Amino acid sequence: MPNPKITGIVHTRDSAATLEAALASLAWVDELMVVDMESSDDSVAIAQRHGAVVHQIEIAPRIDGVRNRFVAKASGDWVLVLDSDEYLSDDAPELVQRLIAKQGQKHDAFALPRYNYLGEQVLLGGGRHPDYQIRLFKQGTVLWPDAHHTLPVVTTGPSRLWDVPPSHGPHIHHRNYRDLRQLISRQLDYALTDMYPDDPGSFDFAAYLARAHQQMAMRSEPEADGDLSQAMALVMAWDAVMRGLIHWDSLEPRPPLNMLDGFPRAAAQVPRWEIRLRRYLGRHLALRHLLKAVLARLRALLPKRG
Amino acid sequence: MSSKLLTVIIPSRGMLPMLEQCLNALGRSLEAAGVREQSTVAVVDNASHPPLPPKRIAAAGAELLRLDAHHCFALANNLAARRRPAKHYLLLNNDVLVQPETIGEMLALLERNPQVGICGARMVFPNGSLQHTGVVFGPGKQGPYHLLRTRPSHLMSRTDREFQAVTGACMLIRHVLWQELGGLVEDYPFGLEDIDFCLRARQKGWRIFCCQGSESLHFEAMTPGRAKLDEPSRALFMSRWQGRYTIDG
Numbered sequence: 348m349p350n351p352k353i354t355g356i357v358h359t360r361d362s363a364a365t366l367e368a369a370l371a372s373l374a375w376v377d378e379l380m381v382v383d384m385e386s387s388d389d390s391v392a393i394a395q396r397h398g399a400v401v402h403q404i405e406i407a408p409r410i411d412g413v414r415n416r417f418v419a420k421a422s423g424d425w426v427l428v429l430d431s432d433e434y435l436s437d438d439a440p441e442l443v444q445r446l447i448a449k450q451g452q453k454h455d456a457f458a459l460p461r462y463n464y465l466g467e468q469v470l471l472g473g474g475r476h477p478d479y480q481i482r483l484f485k486q487g488t489v490l491w492p493d494a495h496h497t498l499p500v501v502t503t504g505p506s507r508l509w510d511v512p513p514s515h516g517p518h519i520h521h522r523n524y525r526d527l528r529q530l531i532s533r534q535l536d537y538a539l540t541d542m543y544p545d546d547p548g549s550f551d552f553a554a555y556l557a558r559a560h561q562q563m564a565m566r567s568e569p570e571a572d573g574d575l576s577q578a579m580a581l582v583m584a585w586d587a588v589m590r591g592l593i594h595w596d597s598l599e600p601r602p603p604l605n606m607l608d609g610f611p612r613a614a615a616q617v618p619r620w621e622i623r624l625r626r627y628l629g630r631h632l633a634l635r636h637l638l639k640a641v642l643a644r645l646r647a648l649l650p651k652r653g
Numbered sequence: 654m655s656s657k658l659l660t661v662i663i664p665s666r667g668m669l670p671m672l673e674q675c676l677n678a679l680g681r682s683l684e685a686a687g688v689r690e691q692s693t694v695a696v697v698d699n700a701s702h703p704p705l706p707p708k709r710i711a712a713a714g715a716e717l718l719r720l721d722a723h724h725c726f727a728l729a730n731n732l733a734a735r736r737r738p739a740k741h742y743l744l745l746n747n748d749v750l751v752q753p754e755t756i757g758e759m760l761a762l763l764e765r766n767p768q769v770g771i772c773g774a775r776m777v778f779p780n781g782s783l784q785h786t787g788v789v790f791g792p793g794k795q796g797p798y799h800l801l802r803t804r805p806s807h808l809m810s811r812t813d814r815e816f817q818a819v820t821g822a823c824m825l826i827r828h829v830l831w832q833e834l835g836g837l838v839e840d841y842p843f844g845l846e847d848i849d850f851c852l853r854a855r856q857k858g859w860r861i862f863c864c865q866g867s868e869s870l871h872f873e874a875m876t877p878g879r880a881k882l883d884e885p886s887r888a889l890f891m892s893r894w895q896g897r898y899t900i901d902g
Contacts, residue, residue, distance in 0.1 A: 436721040437697075437732060462704060469703035512703075516721030520704070 350444050351451070354378040354423030354486075357399075358410055362431035363388040365522060370397040372435040376427060377427045382417050390431075412493030421486060425451075433461075433521045442517040443483065455507040456484035461519040465575060466526045472571030473579075477513050478521075527578055534586045543594040547602045555591025556606075556613035559584040564617065658691035659760070660739040661682075664729035665747040667701040669709070671872070676713035678750040678869075686757035693737045697729040726821075727837035727846040734836055742831055746822040748872040749776065759825045762813060766813070770830035770859030771851060773819025776871035777806055784871045785823075787816035787849060789865040789901035796891055797848050797898075811865045817855060817898055819863045821847025822871055830859055844886040853900045854900055 355376035357369055360383070370393065373379055381394035382402045394401045402420075407413045418426050425447060429435070436442075446457060460477030463470045481489060481499045488507070491499045501508045511517075524530040526542070544550075566580035595604060660678060665672045676694065683689040694715035698705040700723040710717045718733055734742050741763065743756070751774070776784040782802075786809045789800045797818060801809050821837075824847060834853050837846045851861050876895045 436719040437736070438722060438724065442722055467706035467708050471703060471834040514722070516700070518721045520719070 351424040351447055352377045352422065352428065353425045353427055353443065354380060355427045355429065356380045356414075356417055356421065357394075357429050358382045358384070358413070359386055359390040359394065359429055359431045360384040360390070360406070361386045361388045362390045363393060365432040365434075366390055366393045368434040368522075369431055372437075372439060373397075373427070376423075376442040378421065378423055380417060380421065382413065395396065396498065409493060411491035411499075414491045414499075418453050418486070423486065425483060425485055426489075432520070432523070433529040435518050435519065436517055439517045442515075446483070446511065446515070446517070450509055451485075451500060453507075454509040455488040455503045456481055456501045456509075458508060458510045459483060459519050460511060460513040461521050463521045463523045465524045465530065465579070466573055468572070470523075470572055470575070470579075472568030472576050473566050474611065477510075479510050480519055481508065487623060490522035500599070527575075530579070531582055534582060535589065538586060538590045538593055541590070541593075543590075545598065545599055547600060550595060550598060550602045552591050552595065552604050552606065553609035553612040553616070555587050556609045557616035559587035560613050561617045562587055569600070585618065655693075655738045657693055657737075657742060658688055659693070659741045660734065660737045660757075661692060661694045661743040662697065662730050662733040662737075663694070663715070663745045663747050664697040664726060665701065665705065665732075666699045667705075667706060668747055668876055672696065672705070673709070673713055673748045674745050674750060675745070676710075676715055678752075679745065679756075680714050681693060682751045682756040685753040686765060688756070688760065692711070693739060695733040695737045697733050699723055699729050706768050725839055725841060725846075726843050727839040727841060727845040730821075731836035731839065734831060738768065740828050742826045742828065744821045744824045744826070746871070746901050749823050751823065752835040752867040752869050754867040755823070755864070755869050758864045761827060762862055762864055766860070766862070768858075769862050770827050770854050771819060771861045772825040773816070773861070773863040774823040774869055775809070775863060775865045776820075776823060776851075776868065776869045778803070779870060779872065781806055783809060783845050784873055785820045785863075786865060787814060787819040788820060788851070790817060790898045794891065794895075796887070796895065797845070800901075806868065811866065813862055813865055815862050816825065817849075817861065817901070818851035819861055821850070823869060830854055830857075833857060838892050841889055842888045844883045845890040846854045846886070849854070849890060852894060856891070 353376045355373040355378070357373070359366060359381055370379070374397065379397065379399040380402065381399040382404060383391055383394065384406045391401055400419060404413065414428065427443070450457070458479035458481045461480050463475050463478060481501065488503050489499045489501055534568055563580050564584040566576070566583050568576045595601060663672070663675065667670065679694060696705065696710050696715045696717050698717060698719045704719060705717060707717045723815070730744055736817050741760070755774055759774060759818050762772050763769055773785065773787065774788050778784050783804050783806055784802065785799050786884060787800050788797050790797050799820070834850060838849050841849065854861065
């Protein structure tokens with residue numbers, strides 16, 4: 348049987364710094380589409396150099412709704428979506444074709460494991476690996492809700508989705524952050540541009556402090572990520588505090604901040620058992636997925652209804 | 654084909670500190686041979702978890718090819734040769750520290766002898782005993798083995814010598830021969846695909862030499878899980894080749 352046709356889709360906006368690697372890793376697909384949102388750098392030229400069909404669109408507030416429009420234009424039997432700061436490995440062509448050949452009859456969509464990099468270091472703790480992403484699917488079986496950072500939906504049902512075990516490959520390689528400085532800069536940018544409730548009566552600074560406490564307690568996994576794990580936990584805790592202050596600053600009239608009261612209340616809002624459980628699950632994701640796989644196999648042994 | 658003289662291919666599954674030492678030694682040897690600019694060093698990350706860090710590999714003067722699934726040694730080498738074609742390929746293990754003179758001597762041997770398609774290298778263990786000076790073949794189930802392995806280094810002459818096979822831990826191969834044979838056979842789990850390649854080269858009329866001028870260091874079998882793959886590889890090799898090679902006297 349001939350290999351099914353695959354369309355690769357990459358969305359760009361001033362993505363020149365990372366696009367070369369993304370498109371080079373997709374050189375083997377049958378059709379390559381780049382959807383560009385008014386880039387002012389070399390993104391379009393790079394896309395053209397790689398033989399991509401380039402679609403120019405206006406800057407959209409949310410990428411997710413836009414994805415559906417261009418997935419529908421793809422001529423491939425299967426669609427592979429990459430972000431412009433992601434790339435695939437050198438054995439991806441073989442692994443993707445093998446995956447489709449072996450599992451494509453039983454499944455319509457695959458959630459691929461993803462390696463997230465901060466600088467040179469891959470982040471493994473805190474659920475950052477395998478970090479499944481639904482990126483490879485049969486044409487017409489996956490839709491993105493038109494909202495920020497929401498998960499795509501497999502329209503043929505969750506049983507037609509398969510989380511590809513990391514040992515089977517392929518992975519998505521995601522260059523999240525060049526360094527810690529870039530992470531801090533982006534977090535602050537998100538915090539400053541986010542929307543906050545405008546009712547002063549419902550503001551509770553202790554809730555932000557609780558989130559900071561939670562981040563420090565649960566994100567820090569030196570066994571998985573070493574010192575960087577502690578640094579990231581501190582950044583995320585700092586992010587929660589910054590958001591609390593930005594929210595407070597946007598209210599009129601400003602309610603009392605009650606910082607000193609907030610600390611003990613914040614600590615009480617995060618139960619110790621929850622911290623311990625999340626840490627355990629975070630550190631033992633492989634075990635969790637193993638159990639999931641065993642359960643799926645047991646379920647498959649049950650007699651089918653209807 | 655690329656205008657490069659040499660592509661050095663180093664598969665690695667983790668072992669970053671060892672790999673960096675290997676790359677440092679290799680860099681010195683390429684410099685000494687005067688071929689640094691005409692060479693590409695390709696590290697094939699064979700599904701290390703976490704992946705090898707690209708900048709550290711680049712800082713050591715190499716390009717990184719990444720494999721997400723664990724593939725056999727042969728496939729890793731074949732993929733790199735396809736991606737980075739050159740006039741010669743040097744297959745190199747990540748636990749080999751080449752001497753500054755080694756690459757120059759191997760290249761010179763190929764240049765002097767157009768009928769030689771493959772050149773191996775003399776290597777020693779850290780304690781100074783011989784690891785590889787060429788591969789010979791014993792009768793029956795003995796099959797291929799390293800001549801004088803673990804014996805004192807002075808027992809082996811320093812004269813370059815012809816063999817039926819040399820180890821792929823440090824093996825220089827002409828591109829034309831690589832193309833003629835279609836690279837390494839990918840049926841072997843790990844091990845003896847190099848000896849299979851040498852025997853196929855001999856069938857095509859190519860000659861095989863081992864350079865004895867310098868002694869590189871080979872720690873040997875450092876890759877995790879290597880031992881359990883040796884047995885099926887040997888069984889496959891013997892089923893294909895037993896009775897088809899010459900027994901060395």
